[in-house]
Amino acid sequence: MVKRNPERCHQPLNCPACPRGRGTGSLLGTTEALATQATVLQQQVCKELVDLQIKNQRLQEQHDAEIFELKSEVLWLESRVLELEQQGARAAPAEADPGCYPALAQELGHKAGGRGHSYRCRLQSTDFLTPENKQQELGGGTGVQPHSPKLxxxxxxxxxxxxxxxxxxxTCVAALGRQLQGAWEEARTAGQQLTAQAVVLSACRGQLHQAEAENARLQLQLKKLNEAYAIRLQHCARTVAGYADGAGPKPTAAALRTFLETTLEDMRAAHHSREQQLARAARSYRKCxxxxxxxxxxxxxxxxxxxxLVDPVGAPGTPRAAFGVASSDVALLPLHTVTEFSHRTQNQARLEKQLQKLKAQKGSSEVSQGATLQPQGLEAASWAQIRQNLQEFARGTQAELERERAQLLVRxxxxxxxxxxxxxxxxxxxxRYKQEILRLRKLVGTGDPWKVGAIPSDKLQHPRTCSH
Known part of the structure; x- marks a missing residue:
């Protein structure tokens, strides 16, 4: 085989006789290995995402089952309240009809036990004057005189x-039912919000990992391009030096001119590709x-x-302006997103008005009912405990989300x-590469260096891609 001199090799970089060509092959092998690793990592991330979705579905099914059980319990409590109301309705006619006192006294005697027995003994001791009353007592078996002034x-x-x-x-059962239903509604709402926030955080983290991987890939590609350009410039410099010293064969001006133009076109194409990559990265960052x-x-x-929900009375809490979005961030949002935010704000205001009306109706109904002091004390204590727990949960969740947001903004x-x-x-x-090419052209003597198609010096500095 004919060995080629790497000092005077005019072949491309993938020439097998040139050691630099073999180095380029190793770089390509490294690139393929990195691409394979990136593919494996992407598959692992997809698998983890599927597992998380399956786990989320299981938790949702469990949550729905618990909600069904709680609804069944609430229905049972409501049926019990209806039974108590029916018993009260049956007891009301007995109070209006004086002839039903014996049956009412018998029912109370069965329920109260000892008290009913004492009533019967007391009535037997007072009703011994007339035999008609005694006969009526023995025949009726109730031990109660309808016409007694004390009965x-x-x-x-x-x-x-x-x-x-x-x-x-x-009143106590109704208050407990309302408290139970409200607590479970608030717990379900808080669980849904927590799940949505966890999904948002996982999506933000995935986007951040993708951006970091893209940045690493671009840095590696830039390093490879710099090495390739350095090798080409060294080869061109050696060729021009050999031609100037007259030590090697005299190349034709057309061949050298073609080589320089090809090198310059490659650099332009690489620079244009790099600009496109930077623009895509900037757009992706803006979208994130x-x-x-x-x-x-x-x-x-x-x-x-x-x-x-935590503090319906209206106690002072964290103001909305403390977590407001900056004007620069709002300017980046598209029109449909801003419209959606305005609709949500209007819906929130409408819901707040409805909630205030319901609170006023609830307050008036509670005042009209005139419940006892002990159930009101229990209800106030339970509501205070629920509010305290939900306030702690809301504050902890908000602090964690703010920390995550600050970390994402810093990254x-x-x-x-x-x-x-x-x-x-x-x-x-x-x-610098273009200046080196111009200097080499001047050494070769190809005339005006800007006629080949190079970019003037005032166009070297390209405008930066704005990512804000």
């Missing part, structure tokens, strides 16, 4: 006590920032609703700085 007062007092206890029990702003606005809306800023540094690096080195 209506005792029965009326017992009925009033029973009615008061029944009303207190009904817009998505982050939209997620932040949704979280603010969820936080406002949750704060209203986005760092990525933008790295992008601008890479663009400056590319512009600087391309300008």
């Amino acid at each position: 209506p007062a005792e029965a009326k007092w017992a009925q009033e006590q029973h009615g008061a206890q029944q009303k207190a029990l009904e 920032l817009a998505d982050l702003s939209r997620r932040h606005e949704e979280l603010l809306t969820a936080h406002s609703v949750q704060q209203m 986005a800023t760092m990525a933008e700085e790295q992008l601008s540094e890479l663009q400056e690096y590319v512009d600087q080195h391309l300008g």
